[in-house]
Amino acid sequence: MLATLFLSALAAPAAQADGVVLQAKVDPGANCNDIWGYVAPNGDEYALVGLTSGLAVYNCVDPQNPYQTGFIPGPGSLWRDVKAWDQYAYVVTEGGGGIQIIDLTDPENPFLLKTWKPNDFTNAHNIAVDEDTGMLYVCGTNRGMRFYDASASPTSPPYVGTYNNEYVHDLHVQDGWAHLAEIYDGRYRIVDVSNLPNTPIRDRITTPGVFTHNTWANETNTLCMTTDEVNGGRVALYDISNKTNIQYRDDWTPNTNTIPHNAYIIGDLAYISWYTEGLIVLDISNPSNIKKYASYDTSAYGPGAGYHGAWGCYPFQPSGNIYISDMEEGFYILKVEGTAINLEHAELGNTQDEAGPYPVSITASPNFANSSVTGVDLWYRVDQGSWQQLALSQVGATDEWVGGIPGQPSASVVEYYFNATESGGRNSWLPNGTAPGSLSHSFYVGVPQRLYFNDFEGSGDEGWTHGSTAGVDDFERGAPQGKAGNGTRHESTRWYDPDVAYSGSKIWGNDLGNGVNDDGAYNENASMWLQSPPIDCSNSANTTLVFRRWASFEGGGFDEARIVVNGNQVWVSPQFSGEVLHITDRTWTQFVVDISDYADGVANTTIRFELDSDSAFHMGGWGIDDVEVVALEAGEPTDTITLTGPGTAAAGSQVSYQISTAPANRPYYLAYSLNLNGSLVLGHSLDIGQPYTVVDQGTTDAAGTATVTRTLPAGAAGATVYLEAVGVTPQGELRDSPPLTLSIQ
Structure with a gap:
């Protein structure tokens, strides 16, 4: 992580x-x-x-x-x-x-x-x-x-x-x-x-x-x-x-x-x-x-x-x-000049499908005479990781470009955006922020659940506490004043405090600069901490800490910042090396930390932000806003049932399909649709889309198998249909098969 x-x-x-x-x-x-x-x-x-x-x-x-x-x-x-x-x-x-x-x-x-x-x-x-x-x-x-x-x-x-x-x-x-x-x-x-x-x-x-x-x-x-x-x-x-x-x-x-x-x-x-x-x-x-x-x-x-x-x-x-x-x-x-390329895209929704790919389509049409779209790139990242580039493919001579984001394990958060180029070298992007990636679309693989959120705008500290084990504590909640300073031990190293909160007007941080003699820098020779109130994670899985950070710390070995969850260190500032590993944020950024090893199933989870300083060169310290704890539950398993049978057949002929690896002695269904647009049934994602028709239902045997035999309609020649088998577990959860394509001759 x-x-x-x-x-x-x-x-x-x-x-x-x-x-x-x-x-x-x-x-x-x-x-x-x-x-x-x-x-x-x-x-x-x-x-x-x-x-x-x-x-x-x-x-x-x-x-x-x-x-x-x-x-x-x-x-x-x-x-x-x-x-x-x-x-x-x-x-x-x-x-x-x-x-x-x-x-x-x-x-x-x-x-x-x-x-x-x-x-x-x-x-x-x-x-x-x-x-x-x-x-x-x-x-x-x-x-x-x-x-x-x-x-x-x-x-x-x-x-x-x-x-x-x-x-x-x-x-x-x-x-x-x-x-x-x-x-x-x-x-x-x-x-x-x-x-x-x-x-x-x-x-x-x-x-x-x-x-x-x-x-x-x-x-x-x-x-x-x-x-x-x-x-x-x-x-x-x-x-x-x-x-x-x-x-x-x-x-x-x-x-x-x-x-x-x-x-x-x-x-x-x-x-x-x-x-x-x-x-x-x-x-x-x-x-x-x-x-x-x-x-x-x-x-x-x-x-x-x-x-x-x-x-x-x-x-x-x-x-x-x-x-x-x-x-x-x-x-x-x-x-x-005006926007070079018009971009239109229907955002992807949350899914429980881990297999992927997640199909993506965008319409890109040029606005200028004698101009053509020469390429559309999809950029995506998973769980705040590094951005990955995927070149989309043009559909014939149309304005449609398509591709697919690879499948991801649940629970994951996938962000994505588009950047298109036309023959004159101009770019347009979607979402239409002020730069590619300044805004992004996103969807969950799995089921998200918010456990805690605080933007620090309340009238009191709402259970947050702070103190020191050495030296003088300078954590405080309030409006940041945008103080700044220069390096003394490390020349040309300059740090900046935020002059606005990420949201609202208040944050938690070290020396926000509100006092007459406050310079925005954290205290020397101190070991300080800021701790959350207890957060109930007793029923959570894949627990994740998400917050907005604007921080500046001298590299580890001189000063050190940490995040501790239930007494366990989950993040530490990098060690100083060659003047390059100071942390000197100049904007609010989203910071994501996987805390599942120490928070999953723990009823009274606490999150602690710590900072140790030495005797020289002090920077701005922690700036913290919009703290959120999220459990991302895994989606129900998909494609666990096997469906086999012919892929082509003549109209009016008899066809048989075998269902296996389904829940034993439990209800099953065989359905078909004319599309693979996906549909949601009782919270479970199917590959076939609406409208779909159930052609057979029954109960599997002790081995979890069943056979379905039907006669195709005489007038169905030329049609292509998509079949999917669905089973029901003893707990009432759905399981499904990959879709099977049938071309009727």
Whole structure:
């Protein structure tokens, strides 16, 4: 099982693009924040890239070879926002007051014209501009949302007024309407700004995640999209045709462990910078049924990693090029083409069949002219093991591709996904996450039963205890704060704590960083433990521990982490060797441990997470969420009966079939069907599908045998039927035979 755990980290190779082409990627030399665009009077396109140290301007006329034309330093800040109007860029930050006004008259030589109104406010989070009127809206300041009229003077815009009701985090303004994102109140609000400084409120609505970060309305002001900047947050779409009666239409997320940031609408498409998922483009042509249209994963971080990855998005350049600013990776220029291949598949269901193979079929049809699907790969893994690749076969000249996942012993969990390629080299995958394998289908071989689950969101610890046998214990339950640190004993080794829970808001972990002096690192010279309450596994088999882990430990020999079940070690962190065996998770991952040797049949099973540390170099320690204990019961035996007889026969002739190895002196049945689609009878899986017909029934002899003789119908010539024998055990359980094919001549 330990080998399986290590192999589970080796995922299938993943393409980044689904209907999106990379034009260029630029490392600006500092972490990025927001991004915007500018078009010069001659039509040349430029990117305005916010950095923690200032603003960089890039010429993007050749999108595959952008170059920097200038850098304007500014107050150091994680947050920097920029908008362009006329021939100027307006920049605000959380690091200082006033508006930086940057002259773009010659965008090949941009320069800071002035910092305007530096004493009006000490900090600002965002700036918006009404493209038609030139009114600037500076929000997230220490003095409310403030208005400045750039149309009166683009280089010295006069102050017009203040909106000082709820805190406004961001907004979009057009046609006299302001769409406000009130993040801390969790609301989207519509305000009439046609007669400033008056700002009468028209309507408001609470967004799904109650943490409204960003809003953007379509060109006709009939729809507005919002983002909720929380783990598991969603984009939501609202009908705002009546500004006094906002109507919810739909919401969407690629998975429940990610965070959206900024959304923008052009026509029937919404473009979103979605932190760890990169760029996501959604089809909103039916506002009540949002669908994914395309995506490009810019980030090295996976779902669950929190506030990392794509910060800003600018989709409004006339060329159709899209700018993405990724906090860690840099500035991207992308082009959206749309999904290359349409994929349709009916998911496989749970089964008790161990023999397999499990037949798989998928329809793959190309979307582009003169394009063809050149291959479809099925990737599958068993019990969180390593991914295995299986090339599917095309059925003639059709769009159907078929194959089979090999049979697996019960009890097993099988996950799978598809990755298809077309003649232009583009890829599409299913399930349609942001990268192949980021989502997967799954089914059980056997019968699963959940014995215990805790996501740690309760008001108390619910029986979980912790302590130490040496040193000071620092296990705690709460919200992780995303602390990080660098190696001292092992240079260049950096660790990160989660800044969000896998689900909800709370986890168990070492030093979550909530105290004034807490740095997120576990204590030195300590032996600490966290233990579950007793879990009843008295009637379980194949018991498995499943939980979400975000952990960082110095390699064994210095520090050591363990999982102990009923006093028996079932997992230990690897021994230090050549600087490569530290554990430094950067995202939440599912961790699966077979604990059947020590938990099966044990009424009061306890699970214990342990950590021993030495005197130097301490990392983040355990991060634990969504702990689950599952028993996976084996399915009933299949294909244990033997059925023999002719495979071909003439219509109207007499045929005989022999049943053997069936339960002795027990009922038997012989049935036929015109298909092998499978069917479930009293919880037992048969090979033949519905509808089926029982042609004979009776009782086997003491040897478990029986003979069935029948005359075939005279008009059955040309038919192919599938026969299967079924027996009943003394306990009332079903047993069956492999199917036998009969071709009637």
